[in-house]
Amino acid sequence: MDGAVPMPLAFAFAGDRAEGRRFCVSAPGTGGAQHFLFTMPFDFDTHIHTPLCGHALGEPDSIIEAADERGLRMITFTCHIPMPDDAFGGRGIRMRRDELPVYRRFVDEAKRLGTPRGIEVRYGIEAEIFPEEGVMAQMDEILKAEPFDFVLGSLHHQLPAYHTWLRERGLETDAEVVRHYFKHLESGVRSGRYDSVAHPDLIRLYGTIAGPFDPADYEETIRAALRAAAESGTCWEINTSGKFKGQGPHIHPLPEIFAWAVEEGVSFTLGSDTHAPEMLTQGFDDARRLLEINGVASIRTFLRREAEERPVATAAPESTQ
Ligand SMILES: [Zn+2]
Numbered sequence: 001m002d003g004a005v006p007m008p009l010a011f012a013f014a015g016d017r018a019e020g021r022r023f024c025v026s027a028p029g030t031g032g033a034q035h036f037l038f039t040m041p042f043d044f045d046t047h048i049h050t051p052l053c054g055h056a057l058g059e060p061d062s063i064i065e066a067a068d069e070r071g072l073r074m075i076t077f078t079c080h081i082p083m084p085d086d087a088f089g090g091r092g093i094r095m096r097r098d099e100l101p102v103y104r105r106f107v108d109e110a111k112r113l114g115t116p117r118g119i120e121v122r123y124g125i126e127a128e129i130f131p132e133e134g135v136m137a138q139m140d141e142i143l144k145a146e147p148f149d150f151v152l153g154s155l156h157h158q159l160p161a162y163h164t165w166l167r168e169r170g171l172e173t174d175a176e177v178v179r180h181y182f183k184h185l186e187s188g189v190r191s192g193r194y195d196s197v198a199h200p201d202l203i204r205l206y207g208t209i210a211g212p213f214d215p216a217d218y219e220e221t222i223r224a225a226l227r228a229a230a231e232s233g234t235c236w237e238i239n240t241s242g243k244f245k246g247q248g249p250h251i252h253p254l255p256e257i258f259a260w261a262v263e264e265g266v267s268f269t270l271g272s273d274t275h276a277p278e279m280l281t282q283g284f285d286d287a288r289r290l291l292e293i294n295g296v297a298s299i300r301t302f303l304r305r306e307a308e309e310r311p312v313a314t315a316a317p318e319s320t321q
């Protein structure tokens with residue numbers, strides 16, 4: 001935490017609950033007479049998976065319980081959208097189309113449990129960005145038919161579909177792959193399908209490129225994707241899961257890219273990309289720092305596909321009795 005936090009209390013931020021909002025701790029040596037009320041930066045998390053994708057854990061009750069412990073007041077589920085082609089991953093990656101009603105019931109059950117605890121639950125989806133329109137027809141039908149609050153767009157370059165697409169075009173060098181990846185994000189946001197681009201610099205992870213990724217090598221391409229996002233009103237996601245994926249301790253996007261995004265006028269959403277209840281709000285302190293360093297004062301959330309601005313609270317503690 002920052003130097004502004006009194007030392008004896010700084011340690012309180014180390015625990016899980018520290019990521020919540022309005023966190024109250026007793027000052028040591030005061031017999032509980034003096035409390036410090038911390039205003040936490042975020043009381044929402046808008047990238048959450050369910051076991052329906054085949055690689056996440058948590059039932060509605062444990063997710064609501066974990067959300068409450070962390071001081072969350074709004075959560076948005078965004079499980080992986082069904083795709084007709086196994087090249088986008090089978091049952092271990094995403095639900096089948098006939099399981100959509102099960103997903104809806106899962107979210108409704110979380111709503112039922114969340115409401116009495118003051119937690120608003122929203123219905124979202126993590127859709128795919130892909131360079132070929134042909135495979136998008138079923139996905140578009142689902143996006144049209146389901147009453148989603150929020151639609152993320154992800155280019156999961158690590159899936160066989162994208163590897164095949166690259167191979168068939170002879171695109172092999174890191175430079176070619178990275179340029180195409182960001183060009184596809186650019187056309188993705190121009191399609192108007194998505195409210196926000198999930199983990200936008202995912203190309204740096206999972207081995208689709210061989211070498212280390214330096215954003216400076218691709219500044220023009222990345223800025224073009226950012227300008228497209230700003231022009232189309234599509235957000236980019238601050239996705240804190242990047243810090244925990246074992247290939248460099250950084251949330252998405254990298255600090256340089258985030259600074260360019262701010263310069264280009266992009267707005268942001270925020271999500272932990274939770275695949276288990278205890279992952280809710282993971283890395284949110286890093287997100288707060290990124291926003292503060294760049295002077296970004298608000299984050300967008302979505303309700304029925306309409307954007308809302310949520311101010312980011314400062315980390316300064318207020319003293320109470
Ligand atoms: Zn996932």
Ligand SMILES: [Zn+2]
Pocket residue numbers: 047049078126273
């Ligand atoms: Zn996700």
